[in-house]
Amino acid sequence: MALALPALLAVAFLLMPLVGILARTDWGDLGAHLSSPGVTQALKLSLVVSFWALGLSLLLGVPLAWLLARVDFPGKVLVRSLVLLPMVLPPTVGGVALLLGFGRRGLLGPWLENTFGITLPFHTSGAVVAATFVAMPFLVISLEGTLAGLRPSYEETAASLGASPVRVFLTVTLPMVAPGLAAGAALTWARALGEFGATITFAGNLPGTTQTLPLQVYLLLQDSPEAATSVSLLLLAIAMAVLVGLRGRWMGGPDRGRVRGRGRVRVRGRAGGWGQRGPEPRTAPASEPFAEAVPPTPSPATPPAPEAADAPAPEAAGLPASEAADAPAASWPLHADVTGFTHLTLDAEPGTTIAVVGENGAGKTTLLRALLGLTPRARAELRLGGLDVTALAPHRRGVAWVPQDGALFPHLSALTNTAYGLRARRVPRGEARRAAQSWLDRLGVGHLAHRRPAQLSGGQAQRVALARALAARPRLLLLDEPLAALDQTTRAHVRHTLRTHLDGFAGVCLIVTHDPVEAVSLADRVLVLDDGRALQDAPPAEVTRNPRSPWVARMLGRNAWPGTVTPEGLLLQGGATLITAPVEDPYETKSPYEAEDPYDREGGEGGPASGGSGPEKRALAIIAPEAVAVHRERPGGSPRNVWPGTVREITALGSRLRVLVTSDRAPDLVAEITPQAAVELGLAEGAAVWTSVKATEITLVAL
Numbered sequence: 291m292a293l294a295l296p297a298l299l300a301v302a303f304l305l306m307p308l309v310g311i312l313a314r315t316d317w318g319d320l321g322a323h324l325s326s327p328g329v330t331q332a333l334k335l336s337l338v339v340s341f342w343a344l345g346l347s348l349l350l351g352v353p354l355a356w357l358l359a360r361v362d363f364p365g366k367v368l369v370r371s372l373v374l375l376p377m378v379l380p381p382t383v384g385g386v387a388l389l390l391g392f393g394r395r396g397l398l399g400p401w402l403e404n405t406f407g408i409t410l411p412f413h414t415s416g417a418v419v420a421a422t423f424v425a426m427p428f429l430v431i432s433l434e435g436t437l438a439g440l441r442p443s444y445e446e447t448a449a450s451l452g453a454s455p456v457r458v459f460l461t462v463t464l465p466m467v468a469p470g471l472a473a474g475a476a477l478t479w480a481r482a483l484g485e486f487g488a489t490i491t492f493a494g495n496l497p498g499t500t501q502t503l504p505l506q507v508y509l510l511l512q513d514s515p516e517a518a519t520s521v522s523l524l525l526l527a528i529a530m531a532v533l534v535g536l537r538g539r540w541m542g543g544p545d546r547g548r549v550r551g552r553g554r555v556r557v558r559g560r561a562g563g564w565g566q567r568g569p570e571p572r573t574a575p576a577s578e579p580f581a582e583a584v585p586p587t588p589s590p591a592t593p594p595a596p597e598a599a600d601a602p603a604p605e606a607a608g609l610p611a612s613e614a615a616d617a618p619a620a621s622w623p624l625h626a627d628v629t630g631f632t633h634l635t636l637d638a639e640p641g642t643t644i645a646v647v648g649e650n651g652a653g654k655t656t657l658l659r660a661l662l663g664l665t666p667r668a669r670a671e672l673r674l675g676g677l678d679v680t681a682l683a684p685h686r687r688g689v690a691w692v693p694q695d696g697a698l699f700p701h702l703s704a705l706t707n708t709a710y711g712l713r714a715r716r717v718p719r720g721e722a723r724r725a726a727q728s729w730l731d732r733l734g735v736g737h738l739a740h741r742r743p744a745q746l747s748g749g750q751a752q753r754v755a756l757a758r759a760l761a762a763r764p765r766l767l768l769l770d771e772p773l774a775a776l777d778q779t780t781r782a783h784v785r786h787t788l789r790t791h792l793d794g795f796a797g798v799c800l801i802v803t804h805d806p807v808e809a810v811s812l813a814d815r816v817l818v819l820d821d822g823r824a825l826q827d828a829p830p831a832e833v834t835r836n837p838r839s840p841w842v843a844r845m846l847g848r849n850a851w852p853g854t855v856t857p858e859g860l861l862l863q864g865g866a867t868l869i870t871a872p873v874e875d876p877y878e879t880k881s882p883y884e885a886e887d888p889y890d891r892e893g894g895e896g897g898p899a900s901g902g903s904g905p906e907k908r909a910l911a912i913i914a915p916e917a918v919a920v921h922r923e924r925p926g927g928s929p930r931n932v933w934p935g936t937v938r939e940i941t942a943l944g945s946r947l948r949v950l951v952t953s954d955r956a957p958d959l960v961a962e963i964t965p966q967a968a969v970e971l972g973l974a975e976g977a978a979v980w981t982s983v984k985a986t987e988i989t990l991v992a993l
């Protein structure tokens with residue numbers, strides 16, 4: 291209430307002059323005033339000047355806004371202040387400054403006059419310059435705000451689909467910032483139309499040449515105040531119309547209402563933790579509803595129809611003719627040497643799907659961006675099939691990227707989105723659309739071809755994004771958490787679709803995921819990253835059996851305790867010893883896979899076995915939750931690993947319960963028991979219990 295009064299006063303203060311104009315307008319003579327020769331001449335001149343000023347502002351201001359929004363350069367703050375200056379400078383001072391810069395005796399004036407014969411003062415061009423000087427900042431700041439708010443994933447995805455930077459700007463950036471651009475343009479035009487102070491100071495007040503409407507108002511005020519009021523009303527009406535048309539869009543940053551981004555629902559941390567289900571079977575059950583909606587998938591031996599039918603000329607696909615000539619038909623093994631923040635070597639046969647997992651900040655996105663050629667933080671020497679694409683720009687690599695939110699272009703239909711990659715490679719429109727429709731059909735979303743992304747559900751949008759990437763016929767496919775934004779049911783459906791279609795993909799596919807089910811059910815290999823290095827790169831079964839880090843173990847639903855190997859077992863942090871079965875030195879029993887591990891061969895730093903070279907042998911004790919017994923009394927008998935503890939959390943997992951027990955004598959432990967056992971034990975959160983693990987149930991994995 292205390293604020294309402296001054297606020298009302300402010301509104302009244304702003305309203306009063308407008309009411310004054312309305313009250314004092316001579317409505318009977320309004321038509322005559324506005325159609326008088328002097329006013330119509332000034333109106334015409336104002337329109338000419340304001341539209342020229344708008345044109346100049348667009349020509350110069352759009353690139354400037356883009357530069358300010360997208361490029362980091364020294365002195366950027368200064369340039370931005372310079373752009374804003376005319377908005378706060380008194381217009382007459384602006385006029386004086388223009389005179390000193392471009393006037394006949396100004397810095398550039400003589401040169402302009404002698405070289406181009408251009409004299410600005412007392413010419414219409416001078417009025418245009420004055421109007422541009424004061425109006426352009428409106429365009430620049432409005433567009434800069436919109437551009438800065440546009441997530442780069444749209445433009446990066448467009449590039450990954452093969453679009454050149456100019457094409458990306460024209461087909462993605464410009465349409466997506468159109469509302470901001472239109473708002474800025476309308477304001478710029480309105481400001482130019484109302485310009486007075488700089489114009490009269492710099493260009494003078496010559497009827498028919500520089501005397502625009504605002505200058506007319508000033509003159510009329512002395513001779514015919516009623517006519518001045520009528521012209522003021524006209525200018526007021528125009529200004530109001532512009533503001534009402536913009537409906538507050540100016541300075542509002544990107545038009546978030548229109549550019550609908552899919553929610554980034556990150557499934558992190560505990561998603562794959564001890565409350566997670568065990569791995570799903572790799573093949574989804576035939577009873578999955580979506581399975582029926584998916585047309586039969588061609589085997590890898592018979593490439594998908596669109597690939598065969600619509601393969602563009604190699605040159606059209608962005609390959610230099612010489613490289614294209616000896617490019618293998620449709621099979622793209624991967625070899626990547628990545629250096630920088632990410633440091634690893636990756637080799638994979640065509641058709642391999644690799645799940646990239648790791649904690650937050652492990653370098654998953656950096657790896658993908660390095661393969662795309664989009665980050666200076668890591669560089670990938672990249673060979674895809676017979677082609678070394680290292681030196682190629684992102685849009686010429688044939689590396690398609692599906693970011694987490696899909697980044698479907700909101701202004702294009704599902705069909706046009708899907709055809710985007712082919713169109714970027716100059717495939718004729720009809721052909722590209724037919725191929726796109728075919729891909730949409732195969733992913734079960736063909737009937738949604740004409741919908742805009744905003745009219746699709748999360749799962750449908752993901753399928754369209756996948757269709758768009760596959761339709762571009764990439765040599766390498768990068769999926770960044772493709773299922774993260776989906777609910778559990780949709781996730782299972784889309785996972786099945788993904789699996790089915792990745793089976794028919796003739797390149798390598800990397801999937802970043804935080805979901806162990808996704809990693810195990812979709813991938814042929816799991817690449818575990820830690821601080822940009824490959825901690826483990828093995829088939830899912832191997833990673834599940836012998837996880838190389840506590841994080842991976844926990845992600846896969848296992849208890850994982852790091853410690854130091856001793857003759858009895860494992861010395862845990864805190865001094866307790868975990869007794870294991872007669873110890874097989876984990877450093878001497880390596881799985882066949884480990885023996886082949888490239889990091890072992892190279893003895894590379896950070897490789898999976900590098901920890902074995904020191905005097906102290908670190909290992910990870912893996913304990914399956916099913917192997918943990920829970921008791922109310924201290925158990926007797928054989929188990930030697932017995933700890934008192936307290937139940938901290940009980941969660942349901944299918945038909946079983948997972949019980950988190952904390953103890954001051956051992957690390958946190960998760961037990962999996964039946965609901966019946968829980969009832970019999972009278973388990974509840976806070977209950978004092980004992981946990982035990984048989985020595986034979988513990989697996990030691992070298993760290």
Ligand SMILES: Nc1ncnc2c1ncn2[C@@H]1O[C@H](COP(=O)(O)OP(=O)(O)OP(=O)(O)O)[C@@H](O)[C@H]1O
Pocket residue numbers: 631648649650651652653654655656657667
């Ligand atoms: N542009 C950048 N400049 C400097 N450091 C960066 C930049 N981008 C990422 N990093 C850092 O690099 C590391 C790896 O980041 P990256 O985004 O690749 O991790 P991630 O595994 O994808 O993580 P998340 O699971 O959280 O997405 C992090 O420590 C991050 O802080």
